[in-house]
Amino acid sequence: MMIAPIDTSRMTLDDLKQAALADLTLLGYPSAPWLGDHPRPDAAEIADAIIVGGGQSGVTIAAALKWDGLRRVRVLDSGAPGSEGPWLTFARMEELRTPKTQVGNEFNVVNLSVRRWFETRYGQQAWADLSRIPRTDWKAYLDWYADVFEIAITNHCEVLDVAPHGDVIAVTTRLDGKIETSLARTVVLATGYDGAGAWRVPPFVSDTLGPEKFDHTNGPVDFDALKGLRVGVLGHGASAFDNAIKALEAGAASVDLCFRRARLPRTNPHRAVETPGMMTQYPDLSETTRWDIARFFRRADQPPPVRSFETAIRFENFTLRPATPWLEVSQQPDAIRVTTPDGDLEFDHLLLATGMDVDLTVRPELRTLHDKVALWGDRYMPQEGSADARLARFPYLDGFYGFIPKNPHETWVGRVFAFNSSSFVSHGPHSTSISGHKHAVPRLVRGVLRRLLLDREAVILPELKAYTAPDLPIPDDFENRLIAANRQAASAPKIGNQAKRGGV
Incomplete structure (x- = not known):
């Protein structure tokens, strides 16, 4: 039906x-x-x-x-x-x-x-x-x-x-x-x-540049101020792509998204642990297993969302730069110079999708x-x-x-x-x-x-002993009255039996 x-x-x-x-x-x-x-x-x-x-x-x-x-x-x-x-x-x-x-x-x-x-x-x-x-x-x-x-x-x-x-x-x-x-x-x-720390800005950035020259992607960003600027993004996760898109939509002249890995992750291993058994009983796993799983996720990471990736790469002024770690950052008169293994890049503003420090x-x-x-x-x-x-x-x-x-x-x-x-x-x-x-x-x-x-x-036992909420809707003296009635009935003359013994 x-x-x-x-x-x-x-x-x-x-x-x-x-x-x-x-x-x-x-x-x-x-x-x-x-x-x-x-x-x-x-x-x-x-x-x-x-x-x-x-x-x-x-x-x-x-x-x-x-x-x-x-x-x-x-x-x-x-x-x-x-x-x-x-x-x-x-x-x-x-x-x-x-x-x-x-x-x-x-x-x-x-x-x-x-x-x-x-x-x-x-x-x-x-x-x-x-x-x-x-x-x-x-x-x-x-x-x-x-x-x-x-x-x-x-x-x-x-x-x-x-x-x-x-x-x-x-x-x-x-x-x-x-x-x-x-x-x-x-x-x-x-x-x-x-909740276990704070959003992390690499010291080679924060110790070199003025705070107006960079933002962490998990904090406030004035995207309107990025209009016409060359923006460099460090990181490859969801936050990196989402902030790159916002910068491009706000009119950034260009956005280069750089990351250390040679290729983006293709699969999301988080989906593999979203089972009732894993989610409900996870802390019952051994310490070694939980530690090794945490290490695996640190290495494997996860890809950006499909929609974010596809949206970003449709912008003609968006450049994806794998295998491009930032080795050094310096402030030049007219640009921020970022040194990479393949040469220098120049930007006007940096967006750092660099995650959290555990602290x-x-x-x-x-x-x-x-x-x-x-x-x-x-x-x-x-x-x-x-x-x-x-x-x-x-x-x-x-x-x-x-x-x-x-x-x-x-x-x-x-x-x-x-x-x-x-x-x-x-x-x-x-x-x-x-x-x-x-x-x-x-x-x-x-x-x-x-x-x-x-x-x-x-206090549990004392409270149990003091618990008085009635379940039966009868008066407190009900049993005493019943006992008295039974006793009275037992002591009353048995007229019918006496008559029988008398031959009636």
Whole structure:
């Protein structure tokens, strides 16, 4: 029997929100609150969880925690309202890299899915014709998703430190120029790709040129200022191509995209790990296997998106330069001179798609934490020939994305969870990405709930003994009254039997 698809042609996004809420109600959302108040002499308000970052991971985690009965979940984000995450800032691709069928933050609720959202907005045929989800539509969907779950984001909020405060965590923030401290039982760092460090500008560039002469592609770029200029791009990934396209569209005289490899990668090995088994059980693999996989991805890398590559090479003033590492950069009177093995190139401005340095010390929120968390270099000794100084600087996370303290006595460290690029070695290269949410978010949530439950272990039995919510709608003296009635009945004369014994 054919099942007709739901007609979304007459629905609005508000109608879809109500349909999603109805689905959630049928599935028991939200669970009943189960975590009592945290008593404190100063009567300070304490969040069950503070999530640092209001992007795709932050709102999905907040929704999952609310579903599991946490009432006090706060989300903090440094960006302006509507600009959370990279989608309207430094992400400059036209569409997502993730296949449209591998999005998994809808908890198997169809009316929460990006597909149903897209069909409601544009029609079912538009989804059928879609190859990848447009970047700006993905952000608009995330905003709608947060609205469904009533996730309030505190914007313009810069997290300056995460540190112990008695038996809870203190999160120090700057909000509207004012320094504040908020308390939480747990903290989740959903701070994205640069959560384990900072975007890297090679010293041979930053030590030689003035800051007005170059930009990192994962930061702000004034593309209008590149009109008529010769632009050099270093890097071969998605960010390199996307920024090259933006420069060309803004009227750059030319763009040369240079990279060290002799050829671009042809396949994307990330797709090979997007399986339920790998994504859900990855931290159960041996240390050696996880380390070697991380080393493989470092060497193999991934190609630029097909659409970005094809768009870039259609520009006549775009030049692709493989096997062209930059050996030296110098400022000349009328140009930036870049020395390569095949000679010098001259540019007016540089765009550096050079990725991220793993350096916990540069993260403001890790000011207290950075030297207290165990790193892979502290816990794992690579086999001969497999050492990697960069991988050794990544945090060694537990099976639930929690930091592990270097000093076992500093147990507060385990109340902080790193759902960001810090998980690259421990949980795989893809776990906190869009396609990883379906499998990774439940693991993180289990870790948060586990920590909160263990914190309450001493009061569980007393609370069970004090539990008085009635299930049977009968008075407290029902049994006493029943016993009295039975006794009265037992002592009453048995008239019928006496009559029988008397021969009646």
